[in-house]
Amino acid sequence: MRKDSPKRAQNPIGDLTANADSSLWVDREKLECCSVVPEAPDAATFSFVAPSGNLFKFEPGQFLTLELPVPGGPLYRTYTISSSPSRPLSISVTVKAQKDSIGTRWMLDSLRPGMQIKAIGPAGQFTLDTQNKKKYLFISAGSGVTPTLSMTTYLYDRGTDIDVNIINCARRPGEIIGYQALMAMAARVPTIKLAFIVEEDDPFQVWTGLRGRMNQIMIGIIAGDYLERDIYCCGPEPFMDAVREMLIGLGYDMARYNQESFSAPAEEAEEIPGDDVTPDETAAAQITFSGAGVTADCTETDTILAVARSAGLNIASGCTFGVCGTCKIRKIRGEVHMVHNGGISEDDISEGYILACCSKPVGQVEVDV
Incomplete structure (x- = not known):
């Protein structure tokens, strides 16, 4: 995660x-x-x-x-x-x-x-440890296979002591993404092990792999040594939630579990500045967008991104909850209450940058927009 x-x-x-x-x-x-x-x-x-x-x-x-x-x-x-x-x-x-x-x-x-x-x-921080040689289990569903493709190709090209088990889930065999690429690598490296799980067959096509929804038994069959592996998981949120519950039930050390998500992990949010700062919806605030020459009145519970949009200004944004970092802007003066989910580094914060989507003004604030 x-x-x-x-x-x-x-x-x-x-x-x-x-x-x-x-x-x-x-x-x-x-x-x-x-x-x-x-x-x-x-x-x-x-x-x-x-x-x-x-x-x-x-x-x-x-x-x-x-x-x-x-x-x-x-x-x-x-x-x-x-x-x-x-x-x-x-x-x-x-x-x-x-x-x-x-x-x-x-x-x-x-x-x-x-x-x-x-x-x-x-x-992004959902990254493979490229410095240490480890045993891996990559679990994915649907388009969540994309980091598996990148990580597996990297290990394949690196070519030394590869030990990877891959579980990929899809609704039907014809909807498996990256099937040929993964098969080609596994065919040449015996320690890249592949398992595909589908919920239903394609009409008029033979499927000899696993069927149904992934469960704890399947994990044990496919990767019997899963307790020894670093696990990377990516897919729809309900799928990842289910995988987490399975692994917890199996006694897996969740400190070795890594999950990619573009939904807001509220329980992991980092609050900047301290926990003692709480925006007041009745308190007036003001934001000056210096590049545009625009000043807008608002309250302390309005985000800088929302105020900018209301003022007709465009700040590039993606996830809108502090994960992707697209809306990073420079704060010129003033204080903000920022609760992000990993979309900005400590170095950027120390240099005066904030994420507009999850930063709320405290009093008067000026930003470089």
Whole structure:
């Protein structure tokens, strides 16, 4: 589970990019789509290159926030990177559209090779420990397989003492994302073990794997030594909740459990400044947006992001609860009450940055917007 602040990636690929940091992509440069590969119904992998030819540096499991030019204005959506930093010429995200998707649906319908879009990142703390050799169990469902793809590819390319068990769940065999890529790696490395679990069959196709919903017995059958493994889990929130309950019931050491989520983990929120500061809905506050020359009155329970939008100002935002870090802005003066969920580092906070989505003004505040 993301317990710390998203960070810029350390270099997990050694000498591959050690010669010059100036040759590395930074998010001031747009990404150019170079390929679109269908994965399953309403799912595809989008790969990007840097128009400058710069290489990509990130950690397996980190995410990007894409600025999608949908009709009516840009939309910010956060996606886990599905490619590996061991292949730094390009960077990929694998997306699946839901019934109510707007941004992902635009990508599937409109984003094509040659088009350029803006991105923020990479960031995130749901990352593989690239310094120590460990035994892993990757558990995923649906499009939550994306960090599994990145982490497994990285370990595969690294090629030393790989010991990975993978459990991937899907509704039907035809909806398994990354099936061919995972099969190709497992076919060449005997210590990459794969297990797929589906809830129902595809019509007129044979499925010889496991059926039903994943349970404690399946975990024991697939990875009998799960107590010895570091577990990384990603998928829909109900799925991850169920996995946590299974592992707790099995006596697993949850300090070794890692979970990716773009929903607000309220119980893990970090409060800045101290716990003694409580916003007062009856107390007046004022925010000055110095770049726009706008000053807006509000209360201490209004977020800076909400006040900015009410004033007709656009601050880029993604998750809106302090996880993705998209809405990071610089505070010029004044105090704010910020309760975030890992979307900002202590270094950024010490340099005066805040997250607009979860920062509330205390009295008069000025921000660089």
